[in-house]
Amino acid sequence: MAYWLIKSEPDAFSWDEQVANGVEPWTGVRNHQAKKNLAGMKLGDRAFFYHSNIQRAIVGVVEIVREAYPDLTAESGNWVCVDVKAIGPMPNPVTLADIKQDAALADLALVRQSRLSVCPVSAEHWRHLCQMGGWTGD
DNA sequence: GCCAACGTTGGC
């Protein structure tokens, strides 16, 4: 199983909305590297749900429940989306400031490529971030 | 095919 991190501006689509909706199509990605990451997602993969801009913190965990398929919100280009399902909130949201202070997370894609909205997360980083956030799920 | 100009994203 692979791990990911997906970003959303809470003004546009928040964790609360994700929880309320349950399963949500993750549309609107218009960046080739992010698209490549979306296309690499497999059923059952987990992803951190990150609030950019205002809050800048990992606030929840989602699971990929449908692999990449055409993003119908795209007017042109072959963009894709996946469906994600809320698993649960991060007990203690892990802020970007926390992440940046941790040397073990220095090469996290989130830090190195701040503009990439869909990032891979290694298994070690995933465990580390779960520990920081008090996530006790699997 | 190069590069300057410009737009967008996201952190601060």
Add this chain to the structure above:
DNA sequence: GCCAACGTTGGC
């Protein structure tokens, strides 16, 4: 609100 990073566009 500003700025850095980076992607895209268009002139040459």
